[in-house]
Amino acid sequence: MSTAIHSNTAQAFETSLATWLPVDPAQASLRAEYLSFVRAGGDAALDRDGGAEHVTASCFVFNPHLSHLLLCFHKKGRFWVQLGGHVEPADASVAAAALREAREEGGITGLRPAGPAGPPPVDVHRHALSSRFGRCTTHWDVGYVAIAPTDATPVVSPESEDVRWWPTDALPEQVPEGFAERVAVVLRELAHQRDGL
Template identity: 60%
Template structure:
């Protein structure tokens, strides 16, 4: 979930020149979760041109052996959830312990997750403590590929897939062991400590929901 300076993030060109996660003699079994994600992305028509470009790059990454398994490669898929109030005026953020910033809920895809969307929903439950939280749909509203700092261990690049869930803004979250705090914030008055690209991400999410920030 750590976003670096955009200039430091891998570009489509650099990733095209780099080896993919698939190598000759790779005996890993096909992952139905990545296949299912590719099927969803193939028919997704995001509004933002930025997301349209990323959609194409994600499809190329998946076709080249992109993985949901964090142990298989330093670059891998992750899943996150933008938890919003029904009126879209508030967003639930966690203060990320490693990154030292406020960000949407999310994390790695675990072996027991049946899909990327299921991982996003699980992470939202775990990091918010809110009961009955469900994704609004299985189609993503956001894509964000970002490089990671040294504090994130073996992970080098996260190919994040973002979904949306709704909860009342007076719902009381419970802080998990992965965060220092979890709190509701007005979408037009976000905390100063957010990743550089986060405001743009949230703006695009709201645009996907036909609402402008």
Template identity: 60%
Template sequence: MPLAPGQAVLRDEYLGFVLGSPEAALERHGGPEHVTGSCFVFTPDLAQVLLCFHKKGRFWVQLGGHVEAADGSVVDTALREAREECGIDDLDPVGGGILDLDRHNLGDGFSCRTHWDVGFAAIARPEAAPVASDESDDVAWWPVDALPQNVPPQFALRLAGVLAELGHRQRATH
């Protein structure tokens, strides 16, 4: 789990939410709030992040989406969604588990009210060419220190937190 203090508080809230209604929490149509899985896809040097321009939200964001019945876990959801949304099949998971938790409310264009997002990370080959899916208008690489203007509130902080977690975990394994 992420080390940041705010993430620890969210972790406890997530556990309460999921344990309170385990099936509904993971079910897209189980209620107005549910768990989603997302994947921050980076270049091997962690200098660029792959973002999609979300059709409904009209903003640049990491890849991810709803848990499906065939997904064995939320990390499986995150990686499946990332592959579907960017067209890159060989993503290499990195970080060894959950790197980010973010509960956020959604706008009027969405069928649900709140996503309890669980974030993971993966590395893509530098020569891999992303291709947008039906769910997004575009998918593109962005420098981690020069994000587009139209990202969700707090997105830059989330990204910085993921990068800090990756750095901490890399140092801990060496």
């Protein structure tokens, strides 16, 4: 059995990016760079073994009222951040990878994607990595949104030191630079997508 990312996954991801029209101009500009990266790299663009730069999938997990966001304390990064990780060969899509990572890292099985089936992204964020990340030098992260049940209690996984709900208007101090602004853009994007349904 192949351990490489399936071509259909890469093609579907390219289509998803091509049809997504972000509300934020900076996100729209970065989306165009993502399209160029994916088109040039093909399947390898999504494969952690395809090169030092590759697409990763993340998930902004909110409570039903969108007032709280589930964050994990990242062991390597030493900061609070949304849940996420690499796309695996068994993942049917990048969105499915994001949801799988959220379930694994947050311990909440009842997560549901926000929006329609095959949800569009809500965030793209390319970032360089420190030497603590091994041979990975750059992650081209793509964020999606999932909604947790009202009574959901997160469970710490082996991949995180801590997992905790945070008010969206009172995020922890130890987050990557610009993270609060990203969350605000994600909420705007989600509202825009919901209005379009």
